[in-house]
Amino acid sequence: MYKKINTPLTEEIISQLKAGDLVLLSGEIYTARDEAHKRMVDSLNKGEKLPFKIKNSVIYYVGPCPPTPGQIVGSCGPTTSGRMDKYTPLLIELGLKGMIGKGYRSEEVINAMKKYKAVYFTAIGGAGALLAEKVKEAKVVAYEDLGTEAVYKFVVEDFPIIVTIDMYGNNLYEAEKEKYKLMQKGE
Amino acid sequence: MKEIEAKKITEIVKLLCIEANYDLPKDIFDALKERIKEEKSPLGREILKNIIKNAEIAKGKRVPICQDTGIAVVFVEIGQDIRIVNGNLKEAINEGVRLGYEEGYLRKSVVKSPIVRQNTKDNTPAIIHYNICEGDKLSITVMPKGAGSENMSALKMLKPSDGIEGIKNFVIETVQNAGPNACPPLIVGVGIGGDFEFAPYLAKIALLRSVGERNTDEMLAQLEEELLQEINMLGIGPQGLGGSTTAIDVHIETYPTHIASLPVAVNLGCHVTRHATFVL
Numbered sequence: 001m002y003k004k005i006n007t008p009l010t011e012e013i014i015s016q017l018k019a020g021d022l023v024l025l026s027g028e029i030y031t032a033r034d035e036a037h038k039r040m041v042d043s044l045n046k047g048e049k050l051p052f053k054i055k056n057s058v059i060y061y062v063g064p065c066p067p068t069p070g071q072i073v074g075s076c077g078p079t080t081s082g083r084m085d086k087y088t089p090l091l092i093e094l095g096l097k098g099m100i101g102k103g104y105r106s107e108e109v110i111n112a113m114k115k116y117k118a119v120y121f122t123a124i125g126g127a128g129a130l131l132a133e134k135v136k137e138a139k140v141v142a143y144e145d146l147g148t149e150a151v152y153k154f155v156v157e158d159f160p161i162i163v164t165i166d167m168y169g170n171n172l173y174e175a176e177k178e179k180y181k182l183m184q185k186g187e
Numbered sequence: 188m189k190e191i192e193a194k195k196i197t198e199i200v201k202l203l204c205i206e207a208n209y210d211l212p213k214d215i216f217d218a219l220k221e222r223i224k225e226e227k228s229p230l231g232r233e234i235l236k237n238i239i240k241n242a243e244i245a246k247g248k249r250v251p252i253c254q255d256t257g258i259a260v261v262f263v264e265i266g267q268d269i270r271i272v273n274g275n276l277k278e279a280i281n282e283g284v285r286l287g288y289e290e291g292y293l294r295k296s297v298v299k300s301p302i303v304r305q306n307t308k309d310n311t312p313a314i315i316h317y318n319i320c321e322g323d324k325l326s327i328t329v330m331p332k333g334a335g336s337e338n339m340s341a342l343k344m345l346k347p348s349d350g351i352e353g354i355k356n357f358v359i360e361t362v363q364n365a366g367p368n369a370c371p372p373l374i375v376g377v378g379i380g381g382d383f384e385f386a387p388y389l390a391k392i393a394l395l396r397s398v399g400e401r402n403t404d405e406m407l408a409q410l411e412e413e414l415l416q417e418i419n420m421l422g423i424g425p426q427g428l429g430g431s432t433t434a435i436d437v438h439i440e441t442y443p444t445h446i447a448s449l450p451v452a453v454n455l456g457c458h459v460t461r462h463a464t465f466v467l
Contacts, residue, residue: 020230035304065254065294074292075251080335080368102335102426103368124234124426125335125370126459128254130241147306148294160237162230162428173367176429180228181422184431 002160008056009097014119017163019170023121024158029058029100031152033079036143037087044090051142051151055095061102063148064138065128073138073154075128078102081120085109092118100161104173114169121161134159189266189323191467193274196327199465200283203329204259205291207463208251211242215374215460218398218435222372231430235372238425238458253459256293257331259284259313260391268323277315280327285309287329296334316388328395330462336373336455339365342387345449354379354451355414361453362418362434367427370457374398375418375437378452380444390454393438395462402439411437425458 005013007027017023030052032040040050061081065074081101088099089112097118102125105113113120123131137155144150164172216239223235245252261280271279288295288310295310314332341361345353358377365373378389401408414437424430435458444450 065251066292068250068292075254077254104366124237126253126457127237127241129245129250129252130237172428177422180424180429180431184420
């Protein structure tokens with residue numbers, strides 16, 4: 001029941017993803033959370049380049065634990081995506097195609113997703129130990145001084161995520177909650 | 188007078204930080220497992236299975252259950268017949284946190300100033316609650332509290348006339364606003380009474396009670412049951428993606444209050460509501 005997809009995420013790939021699909025993602029993804037987003041957008045405003053190629057890329061909102069000896073990366077579950085909402089529409093406009101996090105997104109983000117075609121996935125919040133096993137390579141590519149908030153390039157294999165808001169604007173948070181709310185009341 | 192070496196306290200706190208972050212308490216683990224059978228959403232069941240698998244991996248491989256290893260909240264129950272020697276209690280606790288977060292490969296998530304936001308790089312200072320009690324026992328509990336659930340917690344000063352209905356509405360509203368952000372299934376800690384700063388403390392200690400254990404007061408026990416049922420009717424479900432398991436328990440703690448006041452605090456615990464205790 002899981003769909004397997006690979007990065008880079010082309011429009012063709014995401015056009016086939018619907019809210020509710022279970023996905024196993026493989027390939028390169030980039031980590032960035034609060035402070036890294038702030039720096040990326042600041043550098044764009046100054047006319048500088050981003051630390052990685054944004055076109056068809058996927059950003060994972062995460063601040064991993066330090067790895068234990070022998071581990072590639074420490075526990076690395078998603079952080080709350082809403083804190084990145086302020087910065088996201090601009091990144092989508094520049095070609096960001098996928099975001100992995102947890103929790104609601106703003107209307108501005110969803111509108112940008114529809115306009116420029118992007119998809120929002122959730123990974124299970126708190127499942128950091130499980131998700132770390134799917135990371136095969138991890139390398140800091142920018143903002144090393146930020147520690148856990150630095151931008152890492154992860155190479156993931158069969159990373160389990162759920163399509164939560166698709167490029168058509170279907171939103172699993174809204175649809176599913178209503179479904180089970182009614183179901184419970186009906187009993 | 189029983190004497191306890193400050194060094195001993197540091198050692199205990201260090202181990203508790205690591206244990207709490209690697210091992211999900213058994214009552215929570217069992218309750219999550221139990222809910223898989225009852226969860227109505229197929230996606231919800233899949234998420235619960237993964238949550239269980241995650242806790243097993245963390246325990247087996249000795250790695251943190253969640254990457255947000257929290258700010259260390261430390262509850263100290265200290266008997267009045269105890270004397271701490273060769274150091275001071277607060278520094279001994281903070282040193283334990285420092286060592287625990289370093290040696291346990293835990294994420295350091297504390298910033299020095301809430302405005303300037305520079306990481307202290309050792310996860311200190313801890314949030315410490317001291318309670319002096321009778322006897323010569325020392326009990327230390329470490330609760331690593333992540334920000335996902337903490338950020339969605341809330342306090343409201345109700346009017347006495349708002350009564351039980353007002354309390355229920357506020358608890359449900361808080362859970363609803365939290366939605367997926369607080370990483371459900373939740374444990375909902377509710378503190379009622381005291382004053383402005385005491386109600387949230389009550390809500391936080393409510394999270395330490397075992398899942399399934401009811402308040403000893405019958406009326407409050409019933410209120411816990413009712414709230415749990417109503418929260419699970421909201422449809423929010425595991426990770427907010429729909430379903431019948433939004434919370435695995437609701438715990439209420441109360442305290443006397445002023446004739447004019449009705450403070451209610453809701454402290455949300457995610458599905459990784461971790462804590463570990465050591466009694467000396």
